[in-house]
Amino acid sequence: MKERQxxxxxxxxxxxxxxxxxxGxxxxxxxxxxxxxxxxxxxxxxxxxxYLDTTRLAVLTAVNVMDDLKKLEEYIRYLEQQRLTGDEKNA
Structure with a gap:
């Protein structure tokens, strides 16, 4: 992770x-x-x-990026749960 200023x-x-x-x-x-x-x-x-205009393209991009983020968050929760239950072998 990058160090923040x-x-x-x-x-x-x-x-x-x-x-x-x-x-930032x-x-x-x-x-x-x-x-x-x-x-x-x-x-x-x-x-x-x-054929999408720039505004719609930007919104579609935001939706796709948020979808990726939500899936990563869900996967992190899954991994944390696996770690807490001691079931790392199945992760």
Whole structure:
């Protein structure tokens, strides 16, 4: 896990051809990495849905990213439960 900065830093990122200034405690490199992943996801979805406007594409991207997050959270809970019950062999 990346070490967080003590003060918010601003950095400019590019997502789907648009420049955004984002602020956060993470390093500018990390924020650019996150933006690049969002950009890649939007471009991937655009290939499958070429007629979506940018707003709908962004919402669809957000839904997909949240779906991924929820599935990871569920898997983490499963692994934690396995660890607590001592059933790591079946994990």
């Amino acid at each position: 003590r003060e918010k830093q601003r950095t400019t990122v590019s997502i789907y051809g648009q420049q955004y200034t984002v602020a 405690y993470d390093s500018p490199e990390y924020m650019k990495e996150v933006a690049a992943e969002i950009d890649a996801k939007m471009r991937e979805l655009r290939k499958v849905n070429p």
